Amino acid sequence: MTATLRHIRYVLAENPVTGVAFGGFLLILLLALAGPALAPYDPLASDTAAALQPPSWAHWFGTDHLGRDILSRVMVATRLDVQISLAAVALSFAFGSVAGVCAGWFGGTVERVLSRLVDTIMAFPLFVLAMGVVAALGNTVGNIVVATAIINFPFYVRMARAETNARREAGFIEAARLGGNGDARILGFHLFPNILPPMMVQVSLNMGYAILNAAGLSFIGLGVRPPTPEWGIMVAEGASYIVSGEWWVALFPGTVLMLAVFCFNLLGDGLRDIIDPRRRT
């Protein structure tokens, strides 16, 4: 345990960026939990007299075409964006890791069927498939979550299958089997905890991708609808003002979106260093 802590300290010292990413992650979490309480203005209150104001002391991020405070909207939007991506990642993690562990453990038909399914999903450009799923299931926030979960599902299956395969013959599994444990117990209590660390790295890297994907879908008008504050839709609203020079409408939500994704990616890289020093790139 102390060795692990020492290693974590070493990784943080070698790569202080991971520490910064962790700080950013806490900030995102804070905004997601308390964004509405911290926001200086009502994110939906329009004030057409103060429309399209550039950043000022009163409105740090300026105001949009309806005079709404962009800072407040960006802060409040955090919860929705984090909710969507967290729910999507949780779904694909839950289904994907169970499916992957089963495929790796039982092999045979289970594996064949699952890998067919995974190959089918991977046969599409993923964002395009997400568009199709939302179009077919209906244009709602819930379906954005489902679509994002579906396109991330293959990564978890593949990873869980590979990690399971690598440990099938491991000593502790053999010991558990000889101890009279059934398949379910071995998988749930012995194997799964073992493959959890590498899977968590995938989760962190995936959060960033899920946020990007959800924001992309709402940017093209799927899922979230105005006037709900959400980063992707706010960038879309700001898009038409870019050509006339009102940069702040799109810049701030876009930058926050980018930083959030960047933060999750760095965190994932950092976690990977902590868990497996050999895979450093």
Place this chain on the structure above:
Amino acid sequence: MTLLSVENLSLAFRTRAGTVRALEGVTLDLAKGETLGIVGESGSGKSVLSFAIMGISDPAARIAGGAVRFEGLDLLTAPARDLDALRGAEMAMIFQNPRVALNPIRPVGKQIEDVLLRHAGLTRAEARVKAVEMLARVRIPDPERRAKAYPFEMSGGMCQRVMIALALACAPKLLIADEPTTGLDVTTQAAIMDLVGDLARESRMAVILITHDLGLAAERCDRIAVMHAGHVVEVAPTADLFTAPRHPYTRRLIATTPRPGVALADLEPIPGSLPDLRGDLPPCRYAARCERVDAACGAGPLPRLAVRPNHLVACARPL
């Protein structure tokens, strides 16, 4: 006639965990046409030394002092262009694991042609003919067809023959063979070593044979240098070294080597292991493992005694 001389060469690796002093005060020379064996445990610095001579050290390596002279030219200070012209033409090297030492996605004939085009001033067509000739010289059957093959289509022994053809394409004066038979089966080993010996004799090429196999060195070398933890501890003509070793490590090393008339059970392992080459080291790096160690060993720099004109030993209390 001295072809190559290594004078007081020291080399260190800078690593995250500290500076590894991999070579210290290495002095060796080699005459034209001579075969010198360099033996020692893995990690004793044999390969590091040969890479330093070839000028292909790891980027983390720093030369801390000394000189390497090839026909009078100091390789450590010569301009890069001169060195490139030398490598592959005047001095060449073959490696262990021949299957991965060749470019996996280039036909072997082409790889030989690359060397010829670079150094021999031939046209493409001439180089192609010469490459096939070289393959024939290293006794590869059906060289025309083999020239078009890729390394993965050949056995390890065949790949080592290709490596030899590649190294000898420009008729170098020095060949460094770094564990050339490791990973090959026994009959192939002998064939490869015969081939190297024959080709060296034909063209009066000097050879440095790097090996951990003392028996192999005894069979093939005129002289042998014994390395331990980055030091050359003893250099002597092969017969002298085996009949009258003067360094305690050499004697131990010979005792570990299987030979006729000695039961395997009587072979003695060398106690201890190679010291950590980071940080402060005593003058004699073998002291911690040596049964003859006494106060003289820690006092003053490591002596280099010429116990006979041709027999050097680096020991304060030689046998």
Place this chain on the structure above:
Amino acid sequence: MPRTLRLILRRLLSALPSVAAVVVVTFVLTRALPGDPAAYFAGPAATPQAVEEVRKRLGLDRSLPEQFLSYLGELARGEMGTSLTTGQPVRDDILARLPASLELTLAGLLLAVTVAIPLGVAAATRPGSWIDHSARVVSTAGVSLPVFFTGLLLVYVFYYLLGWAPAPMGRLDLFATTPPTVTGFLLIDSLLAGEGATFRAAAAQLALPALTLGLFSVAPLARMTRASMLGVLSSDFVRTARASGLSRSTVLVTYALRNALLPVVTTLGMVFSFLLGANVLVEKVFSWPGIGSYAIEALVASDYAPVQGFILTMAVMYVGLNLLVDVLYGIIDPRVRIEA
């Protein structure tokens, strides 16, 4: 090269299951349409009789296997239904807009490859240098960039602030003459027609969207090139090449880079997946008249036939690109070619 031909044939066969899967999924997505498709296609004012008629006409009263078979038949004839918004057959709409999307994607990819590979090589040959560090920052930042946001930033800087780029309004400004269509790629067609002004206008329009797409795919490619080049540079055969005194460029290109490209080519498949998705967003930002913006318009108008046609086209294109990657890999790597 009969070996290469055989390899291509074998890959074509192995792509068939993917195509089949794509067709099945698109069919399932059609059937999963929210609500009653017949009611939907008949329009909001339709009487129950009219809905029933539409249902018959669409074949929705038949069993699912029957419907699937007729769907296959339509696809075989190239039928993908009719767009409600444009009133045109979806096939014609897509064929007309496909070159715009392809030109954009290929330009972006070309840009990315020409930047990413030298960048990755430079970073790998000088580990720890500023170029290595900047390559690492670029590759982590690059995968975090929302592509629609970078597009907007580029528009703001190069159009609004600097005035170097034309307005982000499609492939050609109104004053330029459209060259006669040969390939559908404006850059090539204008050159073929010898219209230099049109070529310049088209290139100016293409620059920013292609740059946006390029920036987005530089990151994974540079990252992969760097990692694989680092591995190859420390390999035994590069050491052999150096010990043979081969010139620096031969060692770097013929020996190291060609080997390092193998894993990079493999990542191209994933890059294509991202690229085709990003293409949709970039088309929206730049009002690019490709199949992506066509699908977005249809999606917003709840016009599903074009959306399905779009998904099918994209998926088939993706399968095709992956096929190309496989063949390319086989050409570089003799181990694959000879096993074929």
